[in-house]
Amino acid sequence: MTETSANTETAYRLVLISPDADLANTVTNAFQASKAFELQVIAKPAAEAEDVLRSLEPRILIIDLGSGGPDDLEALGACADALGAPVPTIVIAERCESALVRRMMQLRISDFIVKPIAVADLIRTCVQVLGSAGEAEKVEAEIRTFLPAAGGVGTTTLVLEAASLLNNKGLGDGKGTCVVDLNFQHGSCADYLDIDPQFDVDEIENNPERLDRQLLEVMLSTHDSGLNVIAAPHQPSELRSFKPEVVIRLLDLVSSYFENVVIDMPRIWFPWTETVLRGSDKLYVVADMTVPCIRNAERLVRAIERQVAPEAKPGVIVNRFEQKMFDGGLKRADLDGVLKDSFLGGVSNNYPLVREAVDRGVPLQSVKPNSNISTDLADILFAGQADEVREKKSLLGFLSKKPKRAA
């Protein structure tokens, strides 16, 4: 059973699958006056919509998945199969469980909206989805994520230096590099660069769809060196988690506007951690040169490979690396033995340089270009990239990104 609202012959056909009469009415009213969109409603649950859907040729599919339970997830896959060719799809659900997020990533869903929907958001999302499909040839951000194997190993230092190196190496298309500090409670990216953190999680927490390009610009801090930083003001007394939607929305948006995104991850495993790891192109576990930390790094790498994304291959960077450790200390051969292929390389120990950079609020490169830390890190980041032709990726968004192997 389908109902059609409006429109012109040249309108884009939207198909909404929803057994929820109120939602169908709201969406029908929203698009009634639109000359750009022609809406067809399949007033059935997604599990029963497959046959009708096959006969339609939607330009955009909107599926109401209700509670997003196992049957709904199966129905989502069946609808995607029924269409044959990939069609930009927006999912509406009552909540965003991790199983749903996982399935949406696998199916390359363009966007999702949590009920109750705001009509303006749905219209804007449809317009963005069409715009994104038209811009499919653009290069999307390369997302590099740094995870600590222990506290204080130098993750933030390496994140900022990596971002600075990438920014200097930019393709010159003006899109630049953005550091995202996901240590929302007590991140130090903004402190190390002596800039004011502007990202107000509270303002968007209950309505992540509100976060658009304009709001992002307000919440972005820019350093004199040209680096862009998303960091939240410290909330040391408040230990709380943030909804996965906030993080996903943020990374989706940031990855559409920047050439490079470098993420500083917290040590604690949050409900959104796996999604971030899966959406990253390269994963770097940062360790220092102590036995417990190297063991932790090895465990973390195996856990990510086993549980998060079997095809992802996180690599380990050993910070404050010394070739000749004192007797009884770790040696390079020990690292190779424990970490095997996942050992990407060491970054030199140079405390005076790091300390001067932090005290002056500048990247290491501004204190000393081509320092041992910069060259070590550049070797790791750009290993094997000399002849690499940059792959053009679809702009379907962060959710559509597939994990890649670390360099």
Ligand SMILES: Nc1ncnc2c1ncn2[C@@H]1O[C@H](COP(=O)(O)OP(=O)(O)OP(=O)(O)O)[C@@H](O)[C@H]1O
């Ligand atoms: N390559 C290095 N050589 C010498 N000192 C370093 C190096 N990298 C980091 N440090 C120093 O180590 C300390 C911790 O660095 P940093 O804050 O980057 O670590 P972190 O892993 O982000 O810490 P946290 O767990 O608090 O987030 C700092 O004092 C920093 O100056």
Ligand SMILES: [Mg+2]
């Ligand atoms: Mg840190």
